[in-house]
Amino acid sequence: MREIKIPYIDYMAQRWKALYFSGALILITFVSLAIQGLNFGLDFTGGTVIELGYQEPVETAEVSKALEGVGLTGVTVQYFGSNRDILLRIPPSGETSNAALSQKVFDTLAAAAGGKVEMRRVEFVGPQVGEELTEQGGLAVLYSVFGILIYVALRFEWRFSVGAVAATVHDAIIVLGVFSIFQLDFDLNVLASVLTVVGYSLNDTIVIFDRVRENFRKVRKGTPLQIMNQSVNETMSRTIITAGTVFLVVIALYLFGGETLRGFSLALLVGLISGTWSTIYIASNVAILLGVSPANLAVPKKEGEGAGAQV
């Protein structure tokens, strides 16, 4: 039996410092969101994105020059993965239709590169659709938070429920913060990933709460804070291992999943770290602050048989 010896730590002793730390991160996020906002991708802003594959390395400046030569200004040119892959972003305008536009861009660049270029992807999103996606994205986050709030309240207790949701919202904010501070592209995939983080973080929180629930019923001595601490410690090995396995696959996704999934996997990575942190220091903390105690958990009738054998 291989085992990592995990020292018993009084996690809850640091709870105020941890809370201030998280609070500071959230504050930074809000400041960043207020000042520079999110770098919304095509899905939300509308416009056209064209990905081109060159046979030989190409300079972005050359591409820009070729496009400006035919009057296409305001096009953002950047590398996408390697110096042979070029991503063009064209803000929504609309003098010409999208088909004509992407064809014009391609023809221009193909001529400039002597035909050694391939159209890999064209995406066009109308401004109207962009607005709808933004709205739907916001609603999706709201509804899932509500659904989870209700479920946890039913299965546990409202204090746990608030704690779990606080932790989840914390994680979502931290991910948004990273995307805002570093001005990374925030597209639909990243939004999906934020929602996954919501799911993962909850999963993590629930596992600890499950133990807290069990210990509240089983352990008669000790303050809620002590029981919380004990529960966090008892589940710590699982927390580390699960976070570890998920981390392994997300790293695989980040490194090998290609440029399209980079933002997605980065958001997962950030959310994974934040989710583990928030389970201990936000979810448990908030539940404690709200005054959760064994008395809150109505002991179900069945409890006698299961725990009885143990005690």
Next chain:
Amino acid sequence: MNRYPLWKNLMILGIVLLGVILALPNVFPQDPSIEVSAARRAEMTAGSADEIRAALENAKVPFKRIDTLDNGKLLVRFTSSGDQLRGQEAIEGTLSERYRSALTLSTDLPGWVRALGLKPMTLGLDLRGGVYVLIDVDMEAAVDQALERYVEEIRTQLRDAKVRYTTVSRLQHQVVVKFADAQAREAGYQIIAKEFGDLKLENVDQGGDYLITLAMTPMQEKQLKDFALQQNVTTLRNRVNALGVAEPNIARQGERRIVVQLPGAQDPGRLKEILGATATLEYRLVDTEHSVADAEAGKVPAASRLYRDRDGRPVLLKRRVIVTGDQITDAASGFDPQSGTPMVTVALDAPGGRRMFDMTTENVGKPMAVVFIENRTITKQVDGKPVKQTQKVEEVISVATIREPFGRRFQTTGLDSSEEAHNLALLLRAGALAAPIQIVEERTVGPSLGQDNIDQGMMSVTIGFLAVVVFMGVYYSWFGMVANVVLLLNLVLIVAIMGLLGATLTMPGIAGMVLTIGMAVDANVLIFERMREEIRNGNTPQACIAAGYDKALSAIIDGNVTTLIAAVVLFSFGTGPIKGFAVTLTVGLIASMFTAITCSRAMINWIWGGKRLKSLPV
């Protein structure tokens, strides 16, 4: 003792076997292929395959083999997409008159797998390349058109019944009929109520005018919109089929959107040309009683309207429409046997044919025009913001003299070229759209990017999987290996269920799968950690197994259900790529609950359950 009853073991075994069989088709490679079908007015014959084989051999393009599909089409399989593209050139170059070719990906299934009716997971456009277009249908215009038709019909009805009215007009969402006095209105009301009783009718007295207003009930409006959307889907399907793409998918989305997905389509420009030919047609009589010059000077007669033809010349047409494009059931181009010039043969539906017959009987020798109505989207700057506007462009595309009365079938001759005849026929046949459309979203993925995405996706799944397998094996020894077997089973089941649901695998879907691998082991980690705790508490090995599973259950269920809630919300709100992710995540969660709890327990019970153990290999 830890034993599962026989029925439970058999059930688990059954599900696992079923999963393996269902997942099987995905193991076989997908060949880049060309689907060959007969071109218009040509047929596939027994010799078709040989012709294509000869064409490919001539061009020295290597291919795997040629299969005959159930629908009579031929499928040419290649080993690489380079060969596939050259193959298409070869076929198009020599046989394009008789055959249409479409690029596709086709799994090379052995006969017995195909005999079982098994199909591999559908790959999304981001993985196989293709065009995705989201189209918005202008519902307001559909309603307006319907009201215009009411206006026209009420006029005719009143005139036929010799009821005197002042005006009939459309005012926003109402039709307003104006009468000079109450008696006329009473008579008019009788007529209108008889014909349009299902509309909301109201008598209104307004400033000495006697009015009847008609409006659609919300129910009728909904039906009308529904119908408009449905007809547009049908029309677009016809148009897309004319492109000759393999497996096109055209479906309505929500209340006013249509999704068009064309896997493997190579030329998005051509697609949009066809889709974007958002055109309707109208047959109208030419007004020969009034002078065009007068009309141009501003004196357009009340019953007529001034149009222009493609060269900008003015043409004066009657306001009354004879038939519209949606009444055309078929149109084909050909040559007039008498003059040898290109012509288009048009067939109408029954009501259209009757109306056409009535009109042409009365108007032999007079000219009739075809008006082509197209909606083009233009963007204007309003207060510094770009505002999209749909502009209606109406052009007279042909004026022809009615030689004799005709009904459901007739010919339009006097066209300039066979090319023009062909285009006109295509436009006529494709049917009219019940409401104008506009492309609001478009995503095109080139085939090479699709292949890259598959490769990268497979790579990350494999590496992620191996990393987890190694970790679990090292950390939990034999029980860890059980978790690994179960994890593999989990992947198989995900693939099987996805195939069963007919779900499409997309790049975010693969990401969902990778994530599921990471999270699926969580259940086993919880169980094994519990077992270790029980061992530390000094319980017997068998009791530890039982307690490990029992006590971890509530945490596993609660954890998965909350994630499931997030996944379901994602599914219901998400579009396209997000939906794909949500599907795999949901399927993965359900599959992992089954495998991690039931299957792993069955294995552990089977291997260690009945034995006297000193310690547990966990």
